[in-house]
Amino acid sequence: MAKLDLHKNTIGDFHRNLMDYYAQAGEKHKRHSGEFVKHIGNFTVPEFNIDYLKVKDRTILRDRNWGSKAEWRDYMMSKGYNKVNTTLKMVEAEDLPSKLIVILDKFDIKLPNFTMNIQPPGSVVPAHEDTWRLWYDKHPELAKKYTFEDAALFLVFITRQEKGHFFSADTTNINWEPGDVFEMPYYCNHSTANAGFTPKMLVQCLGIKI
Secondary structure, eight states: OOOOOOOOOOHHHTTTOOOHHHHHHHHHHHOOSSOOOOOEEEOOOOOOGGGOOOOEEETTSSSOOGGHHHHHHHHHHHHHHHHHHHHEEEEOOSSHHHHHHHHHHTTTTTEEEEEEEETTTOOEEEEEEOOHHHHHOOOOOOOGGGOOEEEEEEEESSSOOOOTTEEEEEEEEEEOOTTEEEEETTTTOOEEEOSSSSOOEEEEEEEEEO
């Protein structure tokens, strides 16, 4: 099998061999120059009650079919990560408050997928590159058309940064206020942690560049 190419092969191609994706994204990360994240704006976060939203489990090392990503799971577990210390909750796009969607829809991307991540105290997300699984699951046919080079990734912080709240892009620790929006390349290795006492919430916005 010929080696896949991030510039030529589609998102769908790489989802059949995610360890190849991790290797190539890692190399692209190493070649990157300059800052990994760019602050592009801020908006007023609308009030909403999280208790009324449909919250699902998105624990990183939860029990599931890992497919071509099993090697990544095994490596993370060998380093001490498990389904207890990587607890994560999510609210998918269709369940987000409409007042928030109105704001998110203003991003200059097409085929967007918005996911709110809720990280409780004591939880971490190990350093990784995103594989766009939720976007892929929503657009499996279009994933055969677009490459990762077509991808756009935005982070929207919903809650205030409290003591112990961390988000690192490479070795850069982001400082944020509620409503801050950052752009980050798809291949950026990043990690998050909540060593505080309140949930940390952000919306991950994935889409295709216009």
